[in-house]
Amino acid sequence: MNRPEGQNARYLADYQPYPFILSHTALDFTLVPDATIVRATLSLAPRDAATGVDLVLDGGKDVQLLRLTINGAEADPAHVTRDDEALTIAAAALPSGPFTLETEVQIDPSANTAFEGLYISGGMFCTQCEAEGFRHITFCPDRPDVMATFDVTIHSDKPVLLSNGNPVSQTEGHAEWHDPWPKPAYLFALVAGDLVAISDSFTTLSGRNVALNVWVRPGDEDRAGFAMESLIKSMKWDEDVYGREYDLDVFNIVAVDDFNMGAMENKGLNIFNSKLVLASPETATDLDYERIEGVIAHEYFHNWTGNRITCRDWFQLCLKEGLTVFRDQQFTSDMRSAAVKRIEDVRTLRARQFREDQGPLAHPPRPDHYEEINNFYTATVYEKGAEVIGMLKRLVGDDGYRAALDLYFDRHDGDAATIEDWLKVFEDATGRDLAQFKRWYTDAGTPRLTMREDWAEGTAGGTLTLTFTQETPPTPGQSDKQPRVIPIAVGLIGPNGDEVAPTRVLEMTETEQSFAFDNLGARPVVSALRGFSAPVVLDRQIDDPTRAFLLAHDTDPFARWEAGRDLALSALVALSQGQPGGDDYIDAIGRLIADQDADPAFRALCLALPGEEEVATRLYDLGATPDPDAIHAAREGLARRVAEAHQDLLSEIYDRMVVSGSYSPDAEAAAKRSLRIAALQLLNRIDNGERAEILFGIAGNMTERMAALACLIARGRGQTALQVLEEEFGDNRLVMDKWFTVQPMAAPPADAAAIAAKLAKLPGFDWKNPNRFRALIGGLTANHAGFHAADGAGYDFVADWLMKMDKVNPQIAARMSTAFETWPRYDETRRAKALAALEQIAAIEGLSRNTREMVSRMIA
Ligand code: PHE
Ligand code: ZN
Numbered sequence: 001m002n003r004p005e006g007q008n009a010r011y012l013a014d015y016q017p018y019p020f021i022l023s024h025t026a027l028d029f030t031l032v033p034d035a036t037i038v039r040a041t042l043s044l045a046p047r048d049a050a051t052g053v054d055l056v057l058d059g060g061k062d063v064q065l066l067r068l069t070i071n072g073a074e075a076d077p078a079h080v081t082r083d084d085e086a087l088t089i090a091a092a093a094l095p096s097g098p099f100t101l102e103t104e105v106q107i108d109p110s111a112n113t114a115f116e117g118l119y120i121s122g123g124m125f126c127t128q129c130e131a132e133g134f135r136h137i138t139f140c141p142d143r144p145d146v147m148a149t150f151d152v153t154i155h156s157d158k159p160v161l162l163s164n165g166n167p168v169s170q171t172e173g174h175a176e177w178h179d180p181w182p183k184p185a186y187l188f189a190l191v192a193g194d195l196v197a198i199s200d201s202f203t204t205l206s207g208r209n210v211a212l213n214v215w216v217r218p219g220d221e222d223r224a225g226f227a228m229e230s231l232i233k234s235m236k237w238d239e240d241v242y243g244r245e246y247d248l249d250v251f252n253i254v255a256v257d258d259f260n261m262g263a264m265e266n267k268g269l270n271i272f273n274s275k276l277v278l279a280s281p282e283t284a285t286d287l288d289y290e291r292i293e294g295v296i297a298h299e300y301f302h303n304w305t306g307n308r309i310t311c312r313d314w315f316q317l318c319l320k321e322g323l324t325v326f327r328d329q330q331f332t333s334d335m336r337s338a339a340v341k342r343i344e345d346v347r348t349l350r351a352r353q354f355r356e357d358q359g360p361l362a363h364p365p366r367p368d369h370y371e372e373i374n375n376f377y378t379a380t381v382y383e384k385g386a387e388v389i390g391m392l393k394r395l396v397g398d399d400g401y402r403a404a405l406d407l408y409f410d411r412h413d414g415d416a417a418t419i420e421d422w423l424k425v426f427e428d429a430t431g432r433d434l435a436q437f438k439r440w441y442t443d444a445g446t447p448r449l450t451m452r453e454d455w456a457e458g459t460a461g462g463t464l465t466l467t468f469t470q471e472t473p474p475t476p477g478q479s480d481k482q483p484r485v486i487p488i489a490v491g492l493i494g495p496n497g498d499e500v501a502p503t504r505v506l507e508m509t510e511t512e513q514s515f516a517f518d519n520l521g522a523r524p525v526v527s528a529l530r531g532f533s534a535p536v537v538l539d540r541q542i543d544d545p546t547r548a549f550l551l552a553h554d555t556d557p558f559a560r561w562e563a564g565r566d567l568a569l570s571a572l573v574a575l576s577q578g579q580p581g582g583d584d585y586i587d588a589i590g591r592l593i594a595d596q597d598a599d600p601a602f603r604a605l606c607l608a609l610p611g612e613e614e615v616a617t618r619l620y621d622l623g624a625t626p627d628p629d630a631i632h633a634a635r636e637g638l639a640r641r642v643a644e645a646h647q648d649l650l651s652e653i654y655d656r657m658v659v660s661g662s663y664s665p666d667a668e669a670a671a672k673r674s675l676r677i678a679a680l681q682l683l684n685r686i687d688n689g690e691r692a693e694i695l696f697g698i699a700g701n702m703t704e705r706m707a708a709l710a711c712l713i714a715r716g717r718g719q720t721a722l723q724v725l726e727e728e729f730g731d732n733r734l735v736m737d738k739w740f741t742v743q744p745m746a747a748p749p750a751d752a753a754a755i756a757a758k759l760a761k762l763p764g765f766d767w768k769n770p771n772r773f774r775a776l777i778g779g780l781t782a783n784h785a786g787f788h789a790a791d792g793a794g795y796d797f798v799a800d801w802l803m804k805m806d807k808v809n810p811q812i813a814a815r816m817s818t819a820f821e822t823w824p825r826y827d828e829t830r831r832a833k834a835l836a837a838l839e840q841i842a843a844i845e846g847l848s849r850n851t852r853e854m855v856s857r858m859i860a
Contacts, residue, residue, distance in 0.1 A: 008849065012315040012368040018146050019053045020044045025140070025148045025185075031125050031156035031192050033110040036118065037066075040105075040138045043148075045098035055089040055101075058132070059139035062117070067104040071095060087139045105138050112136070113768060113808045121258035122217065124193025125158065126271060130264060131314055131373045134185035145312045145416035147182040158192040160215065164267040166249045179267055181247065182414065184310055189266030191215070191254050198224045202235050204245045210235075214277065215254040223278040226289060226665065227253065230296040237297070237331050242405060244304045253277065253296070257733060260770050260811050261377070263295050265302030272299070275734050275771060281663035283735050285703040286673060289665035293335065298328040304409065312416040314373040318365040318441070319422055321377075322385020329386060336667035339557035340601045346532045346558065349387065351614065352379035353535070354446050358617075359821045360858045362444040362475035366419050371853040374811050380444070387535040388440045394487045394505055394533055395437070396430045404429040436509060437485045444475035447484060449508075451528055451540040460518040466490065466506075466526065467514040470536070476860065483511045489533035489556075492517060492524035497553035500524050505533065525549055530556040537621065544570060544584035551588050557602060564588065564606045568638075572615045575634035576627065582638050586645050593649045600657065601671035607678035609639055612784035613822075620825045627827070628785035632749055636685070643682040654679040654691065663701045670703070677707040689715035696721045706738060713746040736764060737771050741779035744786065752786025753793035760801070767805070770812050777801055781819035788826060792833035795820075799837035802851065803844055810848030817841070817854045835859070 026041040044055070059065075061084045068075045070093065079093035089101075112119035117136025118127050127137065135142040152163040154175045161170070164187070165179025197213040198221055204210060212231060214224045231253065238244040248268045255277035263272040276295045279288055305327060306320035333341040356362060356379050363376070365385045370376050393401040404426040412421060419441050423434045447470050454465040468488065472481035486508040492501035501524070506515045517524075525546055529538050547570070550563035567585040574581030592598065592606050610618075612635055616626035643650060657676035659669045684692055692711035699705045709725065712718040722739065729735035744756040759765060759776055767773045777798055781787045787794040798819055806813035823834035841847065842855045 008371045008853075009369045010371070012313070012366075015313055015315075017047065018141050018143060019047050019051060020055060020141070021047055022141055022146050022148045024151070026151040026153075027138070027188075028153040029155065029190065031109075031154065031158070033120060034108045036107050036109055036125075038103075038105050038107060038138045040103050040140065042101045042103075042140065043098070044101055046094070046096070049096055052091040052094075052096075054091050055094055056141075057087045057089075057139040058085065058135035058142035059087050059105075060085065060117075060136045062107060062112075062136055063138060064106045065103065065139070066106055067102075069102045071099050072102075085135075103139050107137060114810060115258055115260050115770070116811065118190065119258070121256045122193075124191065124195065124217075124256065125156070126191045126193070126254065126256050127189050127266075128260065128264060128271065129188050129266070130186040131317075131377075132186070134188055137188075140185055142185050143313065144184040144186060144310050147184050147310070147414075147416065149182050150177075150179040150188065152177045152179075152190065154190060154192060156192045158194060160191070160193055160195040160197075162189075162191040162215070162252055162254065162269055164189055164269050166268075179248075181267060181308070183267050183307060184416070187265070187267045187307055187310075189264070189269040189271055191269065191271065194218065195254065196221055198228055200228055200232065202232055202246070202251075204235070205239045205243075206245060208246070208249075210246055210248070211250045213250070213252050215252060216274075216278065217255075220255070220274075220278055223280045223283065224255070226279050227255075227272075227277045227292055227296055230293040231300060233293070233335065234297040234300040234331065237334065238301060238304070238327075241330070241334075242304070242327070242409075244409070246303065247308070251300075253299075257771070258769055260809070263299050265299045265306055267303070267307050270299045272296075273771065275737070278734060279665075281665075281701045283702055283729070283732060284665075285701075285706055286665055286670035287703075290332070290336070290670070294328050294332050297331045298324055301327045301331070308414065309409070309412045310416045312418045314370070314376070315366055315368065316418050317373075317376060318381045318385030318388075319417060319419055321382045322365060322389055323422075325382050325386035326389040337599065337601055337671070339599070340605065340667075340671070342531060342558050343561050343602075343605050345383075345386075349379070349383045349535060350617075351611070353383045354537070355613075355617065355822060356380055356818075357384070357444060357446045357475070358473075358620075360476060360824065360860060361818065361821050361854070364442050364444045364478075366441045368442070372814070372850045374850055375814055375853055377815075384535060391440065391485075391487050391534055392426060392434075392437070394489070395485070395507065396426060396432060400426075400430040400432075436483075439482060439484045443472065443481060443484070444478055445472040445481060447472045447481075447486065447534075447536045449486065449488070449529075449534075449536040449538050451526070451538065453526060453541075455523045457523075462518075462520040462522065464492070464517045464520055464524065464526070465514050466517075466528075467512065468506075468508055469512045470508065471511075476857065483509065485509050486534045486536060488528065489530035490515075491527040491530055491554075491556060491559075492520070493527055493550070493553050493555075494524050495522050497549075499555050503530050503556065525553075527554045527556055527559045529562075530559045532558055532562075542566070548584050548588040551606075552591060561602065561605055564592065565610055568610050569615065569618045571638055572610065572631070572634050573618055573622065573624075575638060576615060576619065576630045577624070578630075582641060585638070586642055589642060590646050590649065593646055593653065599671065600675040601667070604671070604674040604678040607675070607682065609635055609642075616784065616822075616825065625827050626825060628788040629749070629790070632785040639682055640685040643686045647683070647686065650679045650683050654683060673701075673703050677704065680707060680711060684711040684715065689717050693717070693721075696724075702735075702738075706742065710742050710746040713742060714748070716748065718743070718746075730764075733769075733771070737775040740765070740772065740775040741782075744776065744780040745782045747783065747786065749783055749785035749789065752780055752783045753789055753797050756780040757797055760797075767801070768808055770809065773801070773805060773812060774816065777816055777819075781816075787819065788830055790829060792830075792837070795834050795837040799841055803841055806841075806844070806848050806851045807846075810850040813848065814850035814854045817851060817858070820858055823858070 024043040028039040030037040079090040116133040154161040161175035163177035168176040195215040255274040259273035452467040488506040494500040554560035571582035619626040692708040696708035
């Protein structure tokens with residue numbers, strides 16, 4: 001194997017089991033903001049008594065060792081060594097059988113700005129241990145295959161003291177928790193704060209009563225109800241669909257304001273970014289509600305796929321994440337519209353994962369090396385990991401999938417498992433050989449699938465032969481790609497618009513392969529890659545009238561939407577290159593707008609033009625150099641033409657899609673609002689913001705208000721509305737995050753960087769808060785032509801903030817640096833400016849391992 005990343009990288013091939021067995025961990029915390037004392041008692045035994053190896057415990061330099069005993073006796077300092085990452089106790093100092101190791105350490109949560117380990121957020125103590133945060137709390141084997149039961153004692157004057165498992169005792173200033181399920185340290189959690197709960201209960205399949213609590217800051221109780229409802233739905237769904245039951249007496253969720261990610265599945269004590277818990281109609285959008293429901297489900301589902309069965313090592317991260325994303329996607333499809341959910345998921349996959357797969361940061365769903373694991377919580381591990389499971393399910397069928405999952409839970413409960421274990425249960429349950437399929441896990445890159453059609457009249461009443469070829473472009477470190485198994489769902493539609501062959505899943509395994517359809521009579525139109533049956537780029541010879549035909553007649557909602565999207569992209573590609581285009585799209589979209597029978601959410605998805613970055617990607621795929629300004633102009637121009645051509649239909653929709661009665665975030669009401677907003681966004685191009693201004697003033701929900709605000713900003717008339725929002729919600733962090741995002745995001749591109757720079761100077765730009773930082777920086781990078789401004793102002797602004805953030809919170813800096821991952825696509829001038837910005841970051845002395853790895857991969 002080649003090892004290109006230098007000596008800092010870790011390799012999958014080097015895996016060795018930990019040489020000791022840790023059966024139990026007892027922790028005792030005395031919480032003091034700048035001087036917390038942690039006493040840990042680890043029950044250890046050598047895995048193999050004969051070997052006599054040193055005991056290496058992970059522990060960062062922020063952990064100050066006060067005392068260390070083995071079986072109660074003070075350790076001889078000569079046998080104990082320390083470096084920045086670990087504590088080593090020489091084999092000579094260790095008993096040959098089981099022993100107890102006790103440590104007492106001091107840590108400083110108040111100085112923890114990286115939000116990894118034990119930190120303080122808004123006066124509350126909380127923890128984040130995935131992936132390697134526990135080593136900032138105390139010394140221990142901090143790896144997922146070392147699993148132990150836990151007892152936790154907390155001393156603190158905070159009124160609410162929580163940890164994993166079941167409560168043992170709670171008195172003033174003191175609490176004890178016991179977690180009977182062995183778990184790795186990354187699933188440990190502790191919370192201590194002035195919190196209030198909204199509470200409910202759930203009775204499981206076998207009659208166990210579970211107390212449920214959503215803990216929030218006093219004053220936020222009235223915004224936690226939807227999270228609780230979502231939790232109860234999730235618990236029920238996992239029983240109904242996967243037969244999985246909850247396994248403790250309590251399930252606690254805590255909302256915190258400072259959190260690097262979305263949420264975390266700590267056993268029995270999920271910790272959430274408050275934006276994924278708190279919602280009210282006045283403060284949250286429909287999309288926020290949908291995300292809350294989905295992420296609550298995701299974290300809850302981890303209890304089985306992640307916690308009861310965890311990962312052997314971090315290379316296997318997609319074992320739990322891909323599967324849990326797949327499960328939360330299934331859940332959302334069941335709760336809402338399956339068709340709409342699929343289209344939304346494909347949109348995200350393409351925008352985030354395809355982008356990653358086609359650039360310098362490409363890696364397989366199961367990477368075989370990394371420098372910093374936190375850089376691998378990516379769209380590839382999560383979203384592509386889920387797509388791969390979707391393909392598996394398509395190949396083995398619903399019953400095969402269920403049998404394989406039952407076997408997985410049965411065989412691996414309590415294990416730290418691998419992708420090999422996962423594939424083996426599918427092989428054993430279904431008898432299928434998955435050796436070739438495994439390439440989806442080990443190979444990076446998005447396959448390009450080319451489809452050719454050959455029509456032969458006469459033979460067998462008319463035969464259509466589809467010939468597919470597959471090719472995966474090289475990715476960093478992987479130049480040679482073997483063919484993969486690709487499930488291609490295909491249906492055929494007759495010239496009169498009727499379906500003549502229902503969906504059939506073709507199984508492609510070769511580089512080139514043909515499939516024949518006989519007895520067709522007349523030549524049909526092919527509806528290919530239905531439901532987006534595989535995460536590939538499909539290339540086919542198809543003209544705009546045929547796309548319009550599919551948009552009108554396809555029975556598969558994804559393929560139908562895709563036809564509309566392709567029409568729009570083909571128009572935008574032409575227009576951005578100074579050629580004519582768009583007439584077919586405008587006609588076809590007119591028919592769809594008028595189609596009262598189509599689901600409003602579906603119509604809304606079709607009405608929204610592809611984003612500018614999507615157009616850039618298409619151009620790049622076609623071998624052209626995308627020009628962000630030309631793309632912006634082309635998209636604005638086409639939107640205006642659609643609005644002019646269909647003004648009457650659109651304003652009718654806008655006036656009719658009003659949801660009466662009080663706000664409800666359910667799918668049906670949200671669908672109507674989304675169609676209304678799609679119409680508004682088009683009309684906004686010709687009414688100079690008139691409707692948006694009225695809507696902002698009267699809308700009773702945040703969904704419509706934010707949409708209206710973005711429209712106003714795009715027209716350069718957002719000032720008053722922004723002031724109104726600030727006056728109304730100045731003390732609401734989550735609303736103010738939106739306020740910071742929408743300004744650079746919706747602004748005319750030429751102003752975006754300057755607007756972001758101005759906002760960054762406001763006292764409200766509390767940049768050490770990850771949500772606020774992401775709001776502003778992410779708002780700018782979401783403005784494609786604004787971030788990629790030819791003068792480099794966008795690049796410089798973002799690079800400056802990444803350098804600043806890196807010193808405080810390396811995870812956030814590294815993650816946001818992916819804004820630059822597409823830089824090689826653009827013209828010479830932009831490339832030079834982006835590269836200069838990246839090189840400036842790389843040159844920083846003391847740059848974190850996180851950001852260094854990201855930047856060097858992007859420059860390489
Ligand atoms: N495991 C979390 C999830 O997917 C994500 C996470 C990773 C959160 C690392 C915090 C830190 O649900
Ligand atoms: Zn997850």
